[in-house]
Amino acid sequence: MDDKLIIFDTTLRDGEQAPGIALSPDDKVAIATQLAKLKVDVIEAGFAASSPGDFESVSRIAAEIHGPVIASLARTHPDDIDRAADALKRADRKRIHVFTSTSPIHMEQMLRMSPSEVLASAKEGVARAKRYVDDVEFSPQDATRSDPDFIVEICNAAVEAGATTINIPDTVGYAMPDDFVELLTKVFTDVRGGNDDIIISTHCHNDLGMAVANSLSAIAAGARQIEGAINGIGERAGNTSTEEVIMAITTRPDHFDVEIGADTTEIFETSRLVSSLTGYPIQYNKAVVGRNAFAHESGIHQHGVLRNRETYEIMDPLAVGQKSVIVLGKHSGRAAFADALAKLGISLSDDEFTRSFGRFKELADRKGEITEEGLRAIVAVETGTDTGDWTLTSIHVSGGSNETPVASIALERNGESLTSTAEGDGMVNATFVALQDAYAIPATLADYRVSPLTSGADAMANVNVIIMVGSSTYAGQGVSTDVVEGSARAMISALNKAAFAIATEGDDS
Ligand code: KIV
Ligand code: ZN
Numbered sequence: 001m002d003d004k005l006i007i008f009d010t011t012l013r014d015g016e017q018a019p020g021i022a023l024s025p026d027d028k029v030a031i032a033t034q035l036a037k038l039k040v041d042v043i044e045a046g047f048a049a050s051s052p053g054d055f056e057s058v059s060r061i062a063a064e065i066h067g068p069v070i071a072s073l074a075r076t077h078p079d080d081i082d083r084a085a086d087a088l089k090r091a092d093r094k095r096i097h098v099f100t101s102t103s104p105i106h107m108e109q110m111l112r113m114s115p116s117e118v119l120a121s122a123k124e125g126v127a128r129a130k131r132y133v134d135d136v137e138f139s140p141q142d143a144t145r146s147d148p149d150f151i152v153e154i155c156n157a158a159v160e161a162g163a164t165t166i167n168i169p170d171t172v173g174y175a176m177p178d179d180f181v182e183l184l185t186k187v188f189t190d191v192r193g194g195n196d197d198i199i200i201s202t203h204c205h206n207d208l209g210m211a212v213a214n215s216l217s218a219i220a221a222g223a224r225q226i227e228g229a230i231n232g233i234g235e236r237a238g239n240t241s242t243e244e245v246i247m248a249i250t251t252r253p254d255h256f257d258v259e260i261g262a263d264t265t266e267i268f269e270t271s272r273l274v275s276s277l278t279g280y281p282i283q284y285n286k287a288v289v290g291r292n293a294f295a296h297e298s299g300i301h302q303h304g305v306l307r308n309r310e311t312y313e314i315m316d317p318l319a320v321g322q323k324s325v326i327v328l329g330k331h332s333g334r335a336a337f338a339d340a341l342a343k344l345g346i347s348l349s350d351d352e353f354t355r356s357f358g359r360f361k362e363l364a365d366r367k368g369e370i371t372e373e374g375l376r377a378i379v380a381v382e383t384g385t386d387t388g389d390w391t392l393t394s395i396h397v398s399g400g401s402n403e404t405p406v407a408s409i410a411l412e413r414n415g416e417s418l419t420s421t422a423e424g425d426g427m428v429n430a431t432f433v434a435l436q437d438a439y440a441i442p443a444t445l446a447d448y449r450v451s452p453l454t455s456g457a458d459a460m461a462n463v464n465v466i467i468m469v470g471s472s473t474y475a476g477q478g479v480s481t482d483v484v485e486g487s488a489r490a491m492i493s494a495l496n497k498a499a500f501a502i503a504t505e506g507d508d509s
Contacts (some may be wrong), residue, residue: 005249005258006199006225008042009035009242011274012057013073014203015229016046018238018280027277028057029064034273035230036067038266040242044097044227047073048087049080055087062091069135071095076125085132096129096136098122098163102150103142115150122154123161130162137165139203144168144175148186155191165199165225166191170214173207173237177217180204184221192222201225204240206232211240216248219256230274231282231289243267243288243320251315268321288320295325299333302326306339328375330364344372346379356382363504374504381500389496390418390439395488397427407431409488411438428487435488439495441502443467443474450483463490469498 012028012035015021023031028045035043045061046054050073058072070091072084076098088094100122101111107118122138129136138158140151155166168187170180184200192198202218202225204211215226232241246262271289275282284292294317296302304311309324317324326336337357341348348356356379363378364370370378390411399405404423407430411418420438424430428448436443447466463478463486474497478489 003258004224005219005256005260006041006201007242007246007260007262008044008071008201008225008227009038009040009229010044010203010227010239011035011229011231011233011242012061013044013046014227014235014239015231015233015274015278017235018233018278021233021278021280023057023277025053025057025060029060031230031270031274031277032061032065034266034270036065037263038270039261039263040068041261042069042071042095042225044071044073046087049074049077049083055083058084058087059090062088062094066092069093069095071097071137073097073099074125074129076100076121078124078128081125081128081132085129088133094133094135095165096133097139097167098125098129098136098158099139099141099169100125100154101142102140102146102154104147105145106142119154119157123157126158126161126163134164136163137167137201138163139167139169141169142171144170144180144183145172148183151183152186152190155187159191159195159198164197165201167201167203167225167227168218168223169203170205170211171203173205173211175204175214176208176210177213180214181217181221184218184223188222199224201227202240203227205235206237206239209237211238212244212248215240215245216256219258224258230270231280231286233274233278233280241287243271247288247315247320250319264319265321288315289322293317294322295327297327297329298331299336302332302336302339306335328360328364328370329368330361332364340372340375341379344375346376348379348383352379352383367504370504377500377503389413389500390492392485392488392492393417395431395485397431397484399427399430405430407434407484409434409438411492427484431484431488432491435491435495439499441469441495441498443469443495443498446473448487450486461486463487465490465494467491467494467498469502472498472501474498474501 016023032043045058048055048058062070072087074080074084074096084096100118107113126136126138140154143151188200192200200223202215202223204214226245228240228242228245230242232238249256249260282289284290296305301312328340359378390413393412394410397407405427406423408421418438420434422430422434422437424433446468449464451462461483465476467474474494476490476494478486480486
């Protein structure tokens with residue numbers, strides 16, 4: 001038995017049948033180029049007869065992509081087969097994939113043909129395809145809800161007419177691994193038999209979440225081609241995920257006695273490209289390519305992974321073009337916190353470490369993930385090396401009774417300076433606008449109060465403000481003999497708090 005497992009990717013045909021996806025020929029060529037880098041064996045580029053756009057995509061991929069076999073889907077109709085052959089004519093290696101339906105419900109309701117008519121059309125379709133190409137695949141659609149004896153009969157007829165790949169689709173995702181294996185074993189024995197030139201293939205849909213499991217189970221029954229789509233996209237709940245199959249075979253060579261030629265390091269880029277061109281997001285916890293597939297949050301897991309990646313990772317993230325991520329959050333422990341600081345080149349005394357870790361835990365508890373920038377801000381505050389705060393170095397506000405007030409302010413932080421000028425509908429308002437511009441924080445004033453601290457003409461004014469940034473509120477206080485300057489100081493103290501919160505917790509404005 002041939003030990004090579006053929007990876008047949010149908011992202012550009014069945015994958016594109018997912019609701020709402022419409023890839024242009026340029027998009028399809030870009031994805032096909034990436035699939036060739038991934039080194040899949042067959043790219044099903046489209047269904048040439050289905051639309052002028054699909055015809056153009058198949059022809060361009062046939063002409064421009066070298067390496068994989070390029071396939072086009074076709075019904076058994078002569079026109080479909082001729083269109084597929086025409087679109088594929090410039091391919092180095094080409095395949096026509098002929099299908100018809102074989103389940104009672106499909107034959108009665110969709111084809112409105114008897115089993116013998118379906119049988120005859122399958123023979124004719126495959127024979128016509130064979131006039132154009134050597135490599136013909138035949139699929140009895142809805143095979144898992146078809147009479148297994150009829151599947152064997154029609155597949156044998158397809159082989160006699162020239163088909164070299166017999167693909168068994170679980171079109172509606174109905175199969176379970178054991179009954180799929182039973183059907184595949186029957187097809188392997190009664191159709192392929194000892195004929196090494198025939199490849200038995202699977203094409204599973206994911207309606208019950210079984211697509212990858214069903215496809216992989218068929219390997220033991222002799223299947224040597226698996227059809228799938230990147231990110232598992234496709235009709236309804238989608239298809240077998242090509243990348244999951246590739247990584248299952250790569251990760252469990254003890255279990256699967258087959259070899260594949262895929263370059264696993266291209267998986268992540270292929271997934272990213274398909275997601276961005278189709279507009280279909282990748283679920284965070286998606287196997288292999290989800291953003292959390294190699295992210296560790298709990299303290300125990302982080303501790304393990306920092307000691308030895310393999311404690312919690314069965315695949316090397318680099319092998320799929322991803323990287324391990326230690327997410328600093330409420331479940332992170334001292335080990336992960338210390339590791340993150342070390343990676344930033346920060347070393348702390350025991351006391352500073354304890355205080356920084358305490359503040360980190362308190363913030364993470366409220367806000368979830370803490371970013372690298374947040375970590376730096378926490379450490380800066382706890383070590384007193386940098387309060388992160390801006391201080392007022394000068395303020396000048398002009399404007400008489402008939403003039404529009406204009407405030408010019410200058411701020412300083414660790415030798416860095418910042419200036420801003422703005423108009424407003426009052427001197428205090430102009431000052432607030434200038435400060436908000438300087439911080440680039442869109443705040444609204446929720447409360448503003450001035451109260452005298454001393455009496456007399458040069459009384460000290462105490463100004464309190466409360467600002468809202470997104471859904472968070474920050475209070476500030478400022479004191480000065482000048483109300484405008486006191487207001488500026490109060491606003492600066494509130495904006496400093498907002499800036500620290502945004503740096504450590506993220507912007508919720
Ligand atoms: O799901 C299916 O049956 C198909 C066939 C056309 C192979 O996509
Ligand atoms: Zn399908």
